[in-house]
Amino acid sequence: MNRRDLFLRWIGVIIRQGSVFLATLLSLFPVYFMTVSAFKTRAEYIADKWGPPNSLYWANFTTAVAGEKFFIRFANSAILTVGSVAVSLIVACLAAYAFARMEFPGKRTLFNLILSLMVVPPVVMVVPLFVSMVRWGLVNSYTGTTLIYIGLLLPFSIYMMTNFFRTIPWEIIEAARIDGCSSFGVLWRIMMPLSAPALITLIVVNALWVWNELLIALVFMQKDELKTLMVGIAALRSRNYVDIPATMAGLLIATIPILVVYMFGQRYFIRGLTGGAVK
Amino acid sequence: MQKKIEPFLYLAPALLVFILIFGYPLARLAVMSLQRPSQGQQTFVGLTNYKSIFSDSVFLTAVKNNAMLLICVPIMVVIALILAVFLFERIRGWQFYRTTLFLPYLLPITVVGLVFSYIFQLSGVLNEFLALIGLERLGLDWLGSPRYALYTLMFVVIWKEVGFGVVLFLARLMSVEEELFDAAKIDGANWWQLQWYITVPQLATVIEFFTVVSVITMLSWVFNYVYVMTAGGPGNSTMVTELYIYLTGFRYNQMNIASAVAVLLLLVTGVLIFLELRLRERSELMQVVG
Numbered sequence: 001m002n003r004r005d006l007f008l009r010w011i012g013v014i015i016r017q018g019s020v021f022l023a024t025l026l027s028l029f030p031v032y033f034m035t036v037s038a039f040k041t042r043a044e045y046i047a048d049k050w051g052p053p054n055s056l057y058w059a060n061f062t063t064a065v066a067g068e069k070f071f072i073r074f075a076n077s078a079i080l081t082v083g084s085v086a087v088s089l090i091v092a093c094l095a096a097y098a099f100a101r102m103e104f105p106g107k108r109t110l111f112n113l114i115l116s117l118m119v120v121p122p123v124v125m126v127v128p129l130f131v132s133m134v135r136w137g138l139v140n141s142y143t144g145t146t147l148i149y150i151g152l153l154l155p156f157s158i159y160m161m162t163n164f165f166r167t168i169p170w171e172i173i174e175a176a177r178i179d180g181c182s183s184f185g186v187l188w189r190i191m192m193p194l195s196a197p198a199l200i201t202l203i204v205v206n207a208l209w210v211w212n213e214l215l216i217a218l219v220f221m222q223k224d225e226l227k228t229l230m231v232g233i234a235a236l237r238s239r240n241y242v243d244i245p246a247t248m249a250g251l252l253i254a255t256i257p258i259l260v261v262y263m264f265g266q267r268y269f270i271r272g273l274t275g276g277a278v279k
Numbered sequence: 280m281q282k283k284i285e286p287f288l289y290l291a292p293a294l295l296v297f298i299l300i301f302g303y304p305l306a307r308l309a310v311m312s313l314q315r316p317s318q319g320q321q322t323f324v325g326l327t328n329y330k331s332i333f334s335d336s337v338f339l340t341a342v343k344n345n346a347m348l349l350i351c352v353p354i355m356v357v358i359a360l361i362l363a364v365f366l367f368e369r370i371r372g373w374q375f376y377r378t379t380l381f382l383p384y385l386l387p388i389t390v391v392g393l394v395f396s397y398i399f400q401l402s403g404v405l406n407e408f409l410a411l412i413g414l415e416r417l418g419l420d421w422l423g424s425p426r427y428a429l430y431t432l433m434f435v436v437i438w439k440e441v442g443f444g445v446v447l448f449l450a451r452l453m454s455v456e457e458e459l460f461d462a463a464k465i466d467g468a469n470w471w472q473l474q475w476y477i478t479v480p481q482l483a484t485v486i487e488f489f490t491v492v493s494v495i496t497m498l499s500w501v502f503n504y505v506y507v508m509t510a511g512g513p514g515n516s517t518m519v520t521e522l523y524i525y526l527t528g529f530r531y532n533q534m535n536i537a538s539a540v541a542v543l544l545l546l547v548t549g550v551l552i553f554l555e556l557r558l559r560e561r562s563e564l565m566q567v568v569g
Contacts, residue, residue: 008489012470016365023362024379030394031382033404039398049404093295103287112556114293117301119497119552123521124541125530128304128311151300154293183285196294212387214503215521219529229387234507244397251390262385266378269385270446 032253034189038249045245063243066176066248069224069232074253076221077229079142081210084149085203088157091150093195096161097187101173118155125152126219133220139252145220153206171185201268204261206257208269211258229254308411308545312538321535328539338540340515341523348497348519349431349439355493357442360438364478366445367452377449384442392507395435396422425516428509432517436504440496444489451485452478484559491555498551499544520544 037045038060039053064070098104099111129148130139138144168191176190176237217228233254236247262269287294312328314321332338364382366373383391398404399421406418421431455477461476479486502521505511511518511526520540528537 013370016370018364020370020373020380022374023358025382027379028441029385030391030398033398034390034394038510049407085444091292091296094289098286102286102289104283107286110290114297115554116549116556117297119495119548121495121521121544121548123499123502123524124308124545124548125301125304126307127524127534127537127541129300130528131534132299132304133305148297148300151296154296158293158521170315193558208385212389214387214389214506214537215525218506219525230387230531233387233389233393237396237507247393248397249394251513255386258385258387262382270377270381270450 018251034248034251034255037245038216038252040243040245042243050120056244060243060246060249061253063246064205070250071225072225073227073229074231077211080146080149080217080228081207083142083146084153084210085206088153088206089199089202092154092157092161093187093192093199095154095158096165097191099158099162100165101186114158118159122152122213122215126215126269137237139220140223140226142226145216148216148220149210150210152216157202157206160198160202163197164195168194170226197268197271201271202264204268205266208258208261285412293553308538308541311535315535328535329351329543332536332539332543337515337518338520338523341518341520344429344517344519345498345501348433348436348492348501351433351440351497352493355437355441355444357446358441360479360482360486361490362445362477362557363364363448364474366449377446381442381446384446384563388439388563390504391439392435392504393406396508399431422509425513428513428517432501432504434510436497436501439504442499444493447485447489448482455481479533487558488555491551495548495551499548542558 033049036052037049039056039058040048040060041057044057099107125148133139133144133148136144138147148157172190172194173186176186181189184204212230213228214234217231218234221227221231233251236250311321313323313325315324315327316322366377370376395460401418401420401423402407403421405421406415409415411416419427421429459477459481460473463473468476499521501519502525505517505519505522506525509517511522521544524537524544527533527540
């Protein structure tokens with residue numbers, strides 16, 4: 001290899017590493033900024049916004065948790081997330097079983113119809129849903145809001161579970177049927193256990209979605225004691241007094257569940273979110 | 280007989296939810312968009328609501344801003360493509376980079392939006408940095424000025440959504456047979472030729488998918504960014520269709536006007552999805568229920 005090639009190769013490495021490194025720096029900066037600010041006193045934050053804190057100032061977390069009914073909001077988000085993820089998972093598995101393993105008239109049409117619901121923007125649904133929920137007396141209730149989340153989670157969940165169920169070999173099912181397993185037994189004892197990786201992926205992706213959701217929570221959980229964490233956070237923007245370090249501490253607490261889940265379940269995230277497109 | 284009913288027993292819970300959450304409300308939406316309240320009663324007024332939104336300058340601003348946001352899409356595709364190719368070349372630490380580049384996509388927009396609004400404050404960390412490197416003249420009121428607020432917003436949208444593209448493209452590249460690249464290299468293809476003749480054609484379907492998803496995002500999934508960072512301001516300079524629906528429906532209590540806008544938004548999204556499904560059917564990328 002002559003010197004010119006060697007030189008070009010080095011330039012190539014530098015450009016690659018440089019641009020990827022820069023992109024990573026940009027990706028991480030807000031999280032870094034949030035974390036270091038959460039441990040600074042207010043005076044420290046004003047004096048130095050960039051650097052790490054001089055010492056860990058934990059009082060911000062106490063302030064964040066004490067104000068804004070933090071625990072109630074946290075609990076509300078958790079209730080909605082657990083409820084809607086659990087119910088939608090069961091409903092989706094039942095439906096996916098029919099789509100993957102049974103024949104019935106109109107199957108393809110129905111499936112495509114459900115797929116198309118995947119992209120209906122929530123904002124389109126919010127007005128008529130509100131009118132309907134008022135009529136059904138379900139505004140400002142966990143039931144009503146959970147029901148809406150279930151509806152919005154179902155299309156993707158059904159799509160994903162149908163795809164996965166179809167990969168389970170017929171022979172296993174046939175064998176179970178011959179051994180006297182009922183149709184529901186096949187789903188419960190064979191399909192579900194074999195689908196554990198897909199189920200975990202779905203739980204992780206759906207939980208993230210509900211946890212992060214703002215619009216539905218804003219409209220359907222208006223009572224102060226029902227507000228979710230994200231609604232509470234969004235309201236901080238319009239505050240006149242701003243204790244930025246304490247706010248950052250609150251934001252950090254709200255983000256930590258996601259960071260933890262991401263660290264342990266990274267491959268499930270990536271599989272779940274790209275699974276629809278890359279086959 | 281039992282065989283015929285069985286599938287529907289499994290489908291019943293899902294269908295019930297769909298009727299309650301999509302079917303009935305969508306029908307209500309269509310009807311409401313054609314009505315107006317008068318003397319406590321909803322009366323049919325034809326297309327009056329649709330006509331009146333097109334003479335509302337705020338709505339037109341919102342549509343214009345959504346159109347502006349579409350500029351993000353090609354930028355995102357190019358950035359994601361470059362990063363995915365670099366990672367695919369197995370540069371040192373590529374797995375770590377993939378993890379970090381994907382992280383923004385998972386963070387709540389509400390949290391990220393708030394953090395960014397502190398970063399972009401007039402006395403925020405960005406302007407301090409610019410002053411530090413002697414560029415204080417570039418310091419702007421990034422979110423507070425009607426001229427720049429939308430561009431700042433676009434930056435944040437790109438920042439958050441581009442990681443999805445990177446991971447998507449990378450996953451597809453990894454499923455391409457290595458021989459294809461090797462063969463091209465043996466034939467003496469240089470780096471650019473390799474990307475142009477192998478990478479891009481191999482990624483065509485996922486690029487198309489990412490483009491469609493991003494277009495839909497720009498038109499109908501940016502509510503959170505706007506609500507948290509600018510609330511449409513200053514002076515409607517960052518008003519978008521979604522926020523317009525939310526405000527007319529829930530702040531000004533004009534549910535019928537909001538419904539008309541929602542119907543239009545649904546139609547636009549519907550057309551896009553229809554086109555995408557047709558494209559996909561053609562490319563046979565999606566082989567779901569046979």
